[in-house]
Amino acid sequence: MIKNTEISWRRRxxxxxxxxxxxxVISTQLLLIVAVFSLWEIAxxxxxxxxxxxxxxxxxxxxxxxxxxxxxxxVHIATTIWETFVGFMLGTVGGLIIAVVLWWxxxxxxxxxxxxxxxxxxPKVALGPILIVWLGNGQGAIIAMALLISIIVSIITMLxxxxxxxxxxxxxxxxxxxxxxxxxxxxxxxxxxxxTISALKVNVGLSWVGVIxxxxxxxxxxxxxxxxxxxxxxxxxxxxxxxxxxxxAATFMYLLVAYLEKKLIKWx
Amino acid sequence: xxxxxPEKREVTYILKDKVHLKNITMVFQTRKGxxxxxxxxxxxxxxxxxxxxxxxxxxxxxxxxxxxxxxxxPSSGEVEVDGTVGYMFQxxxxxxxxxxxxxxxxxxxxxxxxxNLARRNVENLLKTYGLEDFxxxxxxxxxxxxxxxxxxxxxxxxxxxxxxxxxxxxALDYQxxxxxxxxxxxxxxxxxxxxxxxTHDIAEAISMSDRIAVLSRRPGEIKxxxxxxxxxxxxxxxxxxxxxxxxxxxxxxxxxxxxxDKKY
Numbered sequence: 001m002i003k004n005t006e007i008s009w010r011r012r013x014x015x016x017x018x019x020x021x022x023x024x025v026i027s028t029q030l031l032l033i034v035a036v037f038s039l040w041e042i043a044x045x046x047x048x049x050x051x052x053x054x055x056x057x058x059x060x061x062x063x064x065x066x067x068x069x070x071x072x073x074x075v076h077i078a079t080t081i082w083e084t085f086v087g088f089m090l091g092t093v094g095g096l097i098i099a100v101v102l103w104w105x106x107x108x109x110x111x112x113x114x115x116x117x118x119x120x121x122x123p124k125v126a127l128g129p130i131l132i133v134w135l136g137n138g139q140g141a142i143i144a145m146a147l148l149i150s151i152i153v154s155i156i157t158m159l160x161x162x163x164x165x166x167x168x169x170x171x172x173x174x175x176x177x178x179x180x181x182x183x184x185x186x187x188x189x190x191x192x193x194x195x196t197i198s199a200l201k202v203n204v205g206l207s208w209v210g211v212i213x214x215x216x217x218x219x220x221x222x223x224x225x226x227x228x229x230x231x232x233x234x235x236x237x238x239x240x241x242x243x244x245x246x247x248x249a250a251t252f253m254y255l256l257v258a259y260l261e262k263k264l265i266k267w268x
Numbered sequence: 269x270x271x272x273x274p275e276k277r278e279v280t281y282i283l284k285d286k287v288h289l290k291n292i293t294m295v296f297q298t299r300k301g302x303x304x305x306x307x308x309x310x311x312x313x314x315x316x317x318x319x320x321x322x323x324x325x326x327x328x329x330x331x332x333x334x335x336x337x338x339x340x341x342p343s344s345g346e347v348e349v350d351g352t353v354g355y356m357f358q359x360x361x362x363x364x365x366x367x368x369x370x371x372x373x374x375x376x377x378x379x380x381x382x383x384n385l386a387r388r389n390v391e392n393l394l395k396t397y398g399l400e401d402f403x404x405x406x407x408x409x410x411x412x413x414x415x416x417x418x419x420x421x422x423x424x425x426x427x428x429x430x431x432x433x434x435x436x437x438x439a440l441d442y443q444x445x446x447x448x449x450x451x452x453x454x455x456x457x458x459x460x461x462x463x464x465x466x467t468h469d470i471a472e473a474i475s476m477s478d479r480i481a482v483l484s485r486r487p488g489e490i491k492x493x494x495x496x497x498x499x500x501x502x503x504x505x506x507x508x509x510x511x512x513x514x515x516x517x518x519x520x521x522x523x524x525x526x527x528x529d530k531k532y
Binding site for chain 1: 337339353354355357359361363364365366374375377378379406407408426
């Protein structure tokens with residue numbers, strides 16, 4: 001690496017190019033979204049499409065205002081986010097605990113491996129009606145849905161991470177006289193942190209799937225409820241608005257995990 | 269960085285044995301069958317001695333180290349190890365989520381030693397061996413040779429009496445390998461350690477050791493033990509490579525391994 005107190009002109013050129021390129025990417029991204037929404041608006045105005053079934057940005061803004069005015073917007077958003085958060089946490093923590101147990105005991109791993117594979121292949125949504133019968137048609141069933149969808153994948157991904165930790169690192173700790181618990185704490189968990197976080201990223205998405213599915217089936221509040229309700233009474237404005245809010249909320253939750261990743265993994 | 273002047277080793281003739289293996293046999297059981305890795309291996313390593321074990325791959329060299337380290341118990345035979353053991357592997361096995369100093373402190377941490385004391389000790393070692401500026405670096409920021417030196421300091425941090433080196437240099441490029449082997453050798457001599465070195469590199473073994481045990485193919489038996497005596501005593505491994513007797517040992521051991529090969 002050339003180290004100069006003055007940045008060389010080559011370097012400056014390079015940095016400028018880099019920046020220019022970045023600006024180009026970001027502005028194209030913005031332009032694209034603006035174009036889509038504008039086209040949508042114009043197409044609906046000019047009746048190329050029927051805003052009754054496709055809705056239209058200006059109508060969505062109006063809907064948003066309405067929902068904001070009676071405060072129900074926030075109730076629905078909070079309900080869905082809360083359910084997703086609880087489902088996500090339960091799925092992640094539960095998955096972590098079960099993965100640790102299965103790492104600890106080879107016997108249990110061998111016993112449960114085929115069950116995990118089958119449960120993973122099963123579309124968990126099919127269990128929705130059973131959950132409703134068992135847990136009633138309330139938040140319990142919705143959270144259970146989110147939990148069920150995320151926990152199996154969590155267990156499988158985390159366990160895979162635990163089991164692929166470098167054997168020699170484990171041997172090193174053993175040569176210092178480490179017991180199994182120390183090995184778990186000093187090498188297994190920290191070494192598989194990147195893997196665990198990518199499991200979290202997948203989990204966020206899956207929890208949203210679980211919650212929205214659950215809200216479709218039961219519930220009297222939440223974004224999933226708004227979407228189903230809106231489609232039933234043919235208020236596509238409501239449906240589209242809810243979908244957009246959902247996209248924004250999901251993005252935020254994903255960014256939160258990505259931020260967590262950056263904070264936790266400093267060594268790369 | 270590290271001064272490789274010949275050490276004046278005081279040769280005291282109170283030969284205290286640190287490692288004593290008697291008639292070790294090791295049989296591994298797997299689903300597919302059993303593998304006899306070692307057969308009737310006896311070996312004694314005395315205080316302050318550097319003993320190398322060479323042999324074809326799969327001859328159970330590493331198994332011997334694992335037995336000495338207490339990570340494996342032999343199927344039969346006696347093992348006596350007097351003192352604590354430190355282990356160095358082919359790969360440095362540094363934890364990429366820990367800084368250099370934290371990597372070095374992993375041993376004391378696990379053994380629940382006084383961490384302040386250990387930290388001071390490690391800082392001194394890092395200073396002595398030219399790594400003090402890199403104390404708070406992460407392993408990926410270091411070169412291969414530096415990483416292996418950190419790995420050595422991690423081993424020394426628990427103050428072992430006996431250091432086991434399992435192909436500790438073979439992952440390094442040739443030049444680094446020679447210098448690092450030289451450095452590690454001087455460090456271990458200076459810290460007055462006993463060393464058991466496993467390598468498939470005959471030249472490395474000859475240049476570093478007081479004695480060399482040659483293993484046969486699986487099941488590993490000790491074919492021969494050579495006492496290495498150079499014309500010039502107390503030289504470093506690099507200097508030893510130029511000694512006139514170097515070739516002689518090389519050819520003898522080479523032949524041992526070759527004859528071995530022809531059997532199969």
